[in-house]
Amino acid sequence: MGWLSWFCLLFLLSTTCQFNSTCSSANSSSSLSSGHLCHPEDSSALLQFKNSFSIDTSSKRELYNGTILFSNRTISWQKGKDCCAWSGVTCEKMTGRVISLNLLFGGLQGNIHSNSSLFSLGHLKRLDLSSNDFRGSPIPSKFGGFVSMTHLDLSYSNFSGPIPSEISHLSTLVSLNLSQATVTLDTLSLSRIVQNLTNLRELNLDNVDMSLVVPDSFKNMSSSLKTLELSRCNLQGKFPESIFHRPNLRLVDLGYNYDLTGYFPESNWSSPLEMLDLSHTRISVDWHHLTRNLKSLRDLSLSNCSFVGSYLACLGNLTQIMRLDLSFNSFGGHIPWSLFLNLESLVYLNLAYNNFVGQFPEVDSNSTSNSSLYDFSKQPLVGPIPRHLTKLILYENQLNGTIPSWLGSLPSLEELYLSSNQLSSNIIEFQSRSLSVLGLSDNKLDGLIPRSIFELESLHYLDLSSNQLSGNIIEFQSRSLSWLELRNNKLHGLIPRSIFELENLHYLDLSSNQLRGNIIEFQSRSLSGLYLSDNKLDGLIPRSIFELEKVTDLDLSSNNLSGTVKFGPKLQSLRELNLSSNHPSLSFNHLSNNTWPQLRSLDLSSCNISEFPYFLRAAPNLDTLSLSHNRIQANIPKWLLDLGKDSLGYLDLSHNSLTGTVGPLRWKNLYYLDLRNNSLQGELPIPSPSTSYIFISNNQFTGEIPPTICSLSSLQILDLSYNKLSGKIHQCIENFSKSLSVLNLRNNKFHGVIPGTFSEGNVLRNLDLNGNQLEGSLPQSLLTCRELEVLDLGNNKIQDTFPNWLEYLPKLQVLILRSNKFSGEICFPKTKFPFQKLHIIDLSHNRFSGLLPTKYFENLTAMINSQEHGLKYMGGRYYQDTVVVTIKGFEIEMKKILTYFTIIDFSNNTFRGEISSVISKLKSLKGLNFSHNELTGRIPPSFGEMSNLEWLDLSSNKLVGDIPEQLVNMTSLSKFNVSKNQLVGPIPRGNQFDTFENDSYSGNTGFCGLPLSKTCSAPHQSPPSSFQQEDDLEHGNGFDWKVVLMGYASGVVIGISVGYLVLSNGTPNWLVKVVARKKRRRIMKITK
Structure with missing residues (x-):
């Protein structure tokens, strides 16, 4: 409950006490003088007033601790009994006329009409009708007829419409409370109230719509004014400064009037x-x-x-x-x-x-000068904080260091919020018996959760989420805990039974931990939010979860839960349900007689579903639906296309076996559509203009892209790759220039030229047109794509020279031009620092000629500096960049691109000249392929400095000389090919060179030494042979395996991709040969 609500509550209690005191006095008078009973006209009027309403006899208000504050008052109003003794009624001692009526929380339901008998109570001085339900009826102007009225409270009773100007006739009014969100007040009515109510001391108009009021109208308020409450009134303009000078003013609340201006007095x-x-x-x-x-x-x-x-x-x-x-x-x-x-x-x-920054101050308990800071029994302070502090809220700052122990010793502390700072180390012990709210989330806290927290008997709110806490969750002592949030930690073990037994539990989030075991039955019937995702929970989903009548959010995803999900009739409040990624045996009943009017989000992805769940028909207001990664093998049913026409915004049916054509998409508010990895066919479906993300890749759609796609002005990602689409690419790309970040049309049958309609200020980040039949030259309007990071135009029929003007794109990281008809020499750069962020470049299978572009190699900053410490994938929230590259002779599609994955592939061109040693400066390079060119000269010895290089292909050139011994230092090298050159001399031995087979060296008649059968005639100094290394190892001569392991460790990224090939295509021949040769060597040694 907010502070203002508590203030109002205290005011109401005070007012009620005054009412009751007066009432008691009147009742005493009646008992002493039986001649002064309630006036019959007033008694009759009150009974008529009561009978004009329906009475909510269960009406009551409770404090959060369960104490009943007020309940139905009119139950004592009975004909034939003295109305002065009725609850809420106060009479004048001598005349018996009703002068005060308090029906606060009276349970009245109905309209108040202008002919209501209430207005015949002409002697009323105090009237409180607050917190009832008058069903949106207007405030009758007859309220202005109570000429003796001093206190009027009509707040929060569901009146509506304008406040009548007749209220200003109540010239004796001292207190006026009309606060509620459904009434309005204009400048004229307010001016009359201000002008006529000269005795007004308390004015409360909170939440009244005063957007048409000129704030200056308040400047003539009564000099007797003590309380002015105008919060959330939509006041606009300058508030009069003079108000603050009222001599008796005690309380001013102007909060949440966002456009209210003015000056607080400065004199x-x-x-x-x-x-x-x-x-x-x-x-x-x-x-x-x-x-x-x-x-x-x-x-x-x-x-x-x-x-x-x-x-x-x-x-x-x-x-x-x-x-x-x-x-x-x-x-x-x-x-x-x-x-x-x-x-x-x-x-x-x-x-x-x-x-705020910095740390909490620590208290030195050994320092006598600071004795007032830690002597709790005699001093008003605990640490630098008054010992009576009950609420301390410091979340969302930049505080660091540890939580000081003195915070845990504040004896009166009830609420502590330190969330979203940078606090570290362990959580302190808390000693306050009154602590009920503790928020320490989003920090860097670690270690175990202190036992004292589990023993806080008054605790009803605990949030320790998003830290690095470990250990078990133990049993809670508090039975009043209603909010528990421990997500995103490292907690393990079982969920304690006490959590399931909390009867007042309202919100539970234990997601993203390492909890295991079963979920048992919940005792709470008030649970509204339940999040247990991303743990190791198993067993059956308990039946009680599907009987939680108040649950709105239920997330049990990414566990190993099983059983049958039974959607019963009690889940009428359910808004979000996520059961994705659980045990394959999880199944669902198909009840059709229940409706889910509140259900907004449903995620059943990776649930082994084989058909569209029938119960979806009963959820007409869905805005999010995910059924991806299942086994659904069917056409998309018509009823699904009609589901949530006005509400559905997110639809993911990807990674199933859907077939057939897709009918018209009529969802008006769809922003995300994912149909990828199915077998859908026919014409490409185009969703509503509101759609921002479209993923329809890996299907069998045919024909041209419908022109209606040009109306999608909010489009951010369009992925139509791996279909059978044809025709030309629409020129309307310009329509998306302010929103489109990804355009992927890979592996279709598009022809014609690349549109040249890229406009200034576009936000295109990824353009992938690989694997089509595009012709012509590159449009220089691509220069306007200043955000471009990935440009993949490989496997087309583009005829052009090298587009060195692309070096002006400051963020370009991936450039694929392979398998086109590019030709000519690559000239000198036009800028001082070209392609600084480029880390993948593939110009293979073209007609480039001339010398290798050494000047470009000198400035490839992303390849010079190692970035392995910053593991980061290219792409964003909804899209991960992909690329197809040749790695160690295999063509591999990388589903994700690490920013430190660096390769150069210039193979299958007609480059000539020598290989410059400048290339050896590219320290982070993983792969280098210059094969099938006309390169001459020697292999640079400095290549041995490229310790991260994993494959090197220089085959099919005209290289001469020997293989430099320094190349043995390339400990990451796992693929090496210099075949079909004019190289001579002994093959180096040691490290990775002991793993390469004959085909790495074939076609060079001057080579000798292992693995070739040709022996070297002259002695040659070289590293110890593999035979000797194996012999030394067996005799404990200290062969250091670290060298070998370092090479394999640095190749982990490639290992993942090659591992996939091994699983899908069988073991590669080169790997089989390496293992076989090692085995052969051991056999030779034994036979010797």
């Missing part, structure tokens, strides 16, 4: 103001004047008032302050903890959502 003046709320307004406040002039302040809320800097030192002047809220500002620097030494009455402190 030297004193004010008795005790409560001030300017939160979420644009009223300008001079911090120094405020703290100097308002020394009586007990409650100050300046949340979201655009404060910047560090002004907190001035708070020391507010010695009476009890409640302080400065959240949602831009205060920075260190929190001046010493200022709290003077704030001994402080019980509530909220500094959340600021930019």
Whole structure:
């Protein structure tokens, strides 16, 4: 309950006590003088008033701890009994006329009409009809006829329409409360109220729509005014400064009027103001004047008032302050903890959502000078905080270090929020018996959860999520725990039984941990949010979960749960259901007699489903549906295409075996469509213009792309790859220039030229047109694609010279031009630092000629600097970039591209000249292929410095000389091919060179030495042979396997891809040969 609600509650209690006191006095008078009973006209009027409504006899209001505050009042109103003794009725002693009527929370339901008998109670001075239900009826103008009225409260009783100007006739009114969100007030009516109600001391118009009121209308308010509450009223414009100078003003609440402007007084003046709320307004406040002039302040809320800097030192002047809220500002620097030494009455402190930095101060218990900071029994402070503090809110700052132990010793602490900071180390022990709310989420806390937290008997809210906590969750002592959030940690073990037995549990999130075991039956019937995903839970899903009448969000995904999911009639409140990625035996009943009007999101992906769930028909308001990665083998049914026409926004049916054509897509608000990896055919379906993400790859759609695609002005990702689409690519790409980031048309049958309609300011990041029949030259409008990271135009019929103008694209990382008709020499760069972020370049299978572009190699920064410490995949939330490259002789599609994966493939061209040693500077290079060119000269010895290189192919050139011994240092090398050159001399031995077979060297008649059968005639100094290494190993001569393992470890990325090939295509021949040769060597050695 917010502070203002508590304030109002206290006010109501106070008012009620006054009512009851007067009532008791009147009743005593009646008992003493039987001649002064309730006036019969008033008694009759009250009974008629009661009978004009239906009464909610169960109406009551409870505090959060279960204490009943008020209940139905009119149950004692019975004909023939003295109405002065009725609940809520107070009479004048001498006349018996009703002068006060309190029906707060009276359970009244119905309309109040202008002829209601209520208005015949002409002697009424106090009337409270708040918190009833008058069914949206207007406030009758007859309320202005109570000429003796001093207190009128019609708040939160479901009135509607304008506040009648006749209210201004109540000239004796002292207190007026009309707060509720369904009534309005205009400038004229307000001006009359301000002008005529000269005795008004309390005015509460919270939530009244005053968007048409000129705030200056308040400037003539009564000088007697003590309380002014105008929060959430849509006030706009400048608020009169003079209001704050009212001599008796005690409380001002203008909060949440976002467009209210003005100035808080800055001159030297004193004010008795005790409560001030300017939160979420644009009223300008001079911090120094405020703290100097308002020394009586007990409650100050300046949340979201655009404060910047560090002004907190001035708070020391507010010695009476009890409640302080400065959240949602831009205060920075260190929190001046010493200022709290003077704030001994402080019980509530909220500094959340600021930019405070630094650490909590520690208290040296051995220092006598700080004795007041740790002597809890005699001093008002615990640490730098008053010992009476009940609420401390510091979340969303930049506090670091550890949580100080003195925080756990605050004896009155009820609520502590330190979430979303950078706090580290262990959580402290908490000693406060009154602690009910503890929020420490989104920090860097580690270790075990302290036992003292599980023993907090008053705890009803606990959030320790998104830390690095480990260990088991033990049994909770608190029986009132209603909110428990421990997600994103490293907790393991079983879920304790006490959690399932919590009867008041409202929200439970234990997701993304390592919890195991079964889920047992829940005792709570008030559970609304249940999240147990991403654990190791198994067993049957308990029946009680599907009988939770109030559950709105249920996520049990990514576990190993089994059994039959029985959607019963009690899940009427369910909004989100996620059962994806569980045990294959999980099944679903197909009840059709239940409706799910509240169901918005359903995820049953990876649930081994073989047909479309029939119960989906009963969920007409779905906005998210995922049935991906199942075994559904059917056409998409018509009823599914009609499901959620006005609501469905996200649809994922990918990775099934769907067949047939797709009918018209009529979803008006669809933004995400995923049909990839099915067997759908026919004409390409085009969704509504609101769609942003379309994934229809790996199907069998044919024909041209319908022109209606040009209407998708919000399109961000379009992936139509691996279909049988044909025709030309539409010129309307320009329509998407402000939104389209990915265009993937790979492996279709598109022909013609690449559209040249890329416009300035486009956000295209990935353009993949590989594997089509595109012709012509590259459009230079690609230069406008300043965000482009991936350009893949391979396997087309493009005729052009090398597009060196692409070096102007600052973010280009992948360039694939392979298997086209590019020709000519690659000239010198046009810029000083070309292609700095490029880490994959494939120009293979073209007609390039001339010398290798050494000047470009010198500036490939992404290949020079090793980036393996930053494992990051290219792409975004909905799309991972892919590329097809030749790796160690295998053509492999990489489903994800690591930013440090670097290759150069210039093979199958007519490059000539020598290989420059500059290439050896590319330290992070993984693969280099210069094969099938006309290169001459020697292999640079500096290649031995390329320790990360995993494959090197220089075959089918005209290289001469020997293989440099330095290449033995390439410990990551697993594929080496220099065949069909003019190389001579001994083959180096040692490290990876002991694994290469004959085909790595074939076609070079001058080679000798293993693995060839030709022996070298002259002695040659070389590293120890593999025979000797094996012999040394057996005799303990210290062969260091670290060298070999380092090479294999650095090739882990390639290993994943090759591993896939091994599984799908069988063991590669080269690997079989390596193993066989090793075995052969051992046999030779034994026979010797």
